Amino acid sequence: DxxxxxxxxxxxxxxxxxxxxxxxxxxxxxxxxxxxEIMDRGTAWLDTGTFRSLMQAAQFVQVIEERQGLRIGCIEEVAYKRGFITSEQLEALARPLLKSGYGEYLLKLLESPTWRS
Structure with missing residues (x-):
């Protein structure tokens, strides 16, 4: 609010x-x-109030993304999974980002029907 x-x-x-x-x-x-609300299993609260804790949070995110093949904080993924955007809209968002790797991640969401809830 x-x-x-x-x-x-x-x-x-x-x-x-x-x-x-x-x-x-x-x-x-x-x-x-x-x-x-009680946070779901696998949810982490990361303190970023110091340079050290900010670095630790960044490393945590890097490890999760690299080892699990997931993106943390991917708003396009959330919007798609929740039905707020269509597959066509997700593809349109992904195309300009293909060189970064982020766009490739978004396009892979379209290949797997299990991503859509």
Whole structure:
């Protein structure tokens, strides 16, 4: 929702000198508007508040993508799997990206009917 911006602007840095997502959650809880869901198996929360943790997150993403052949954060894949875009639209999005390898990944989604939920 749009309240998150005003909530975040009102935050004070923590003892670590950082703005904490936990403080945003705490404010939603105080307002009686916090909605919580248990994350699915295989979901990971990655802290990227320091250079070291950002590097660790990047390495984690690299390992998952290379070993499992999946892309993390692929919005075109999610849109296609959920039926928000057609196979023709996915192909049109993929074609300009073929040189990057990302486009090849998107086109492979069209080859497997199991990708569509």
């Amino acid at each position: 749009n309240e998150v911006v005003s909530i975040a602007e009102a935050l004070e840095p923590s003892a670590r000198g950082e703005y904490e997502i936990t403080d945003v959650n705490r404010e939603y809880l105080r307002r009686g508007r916090l909605h919580v």
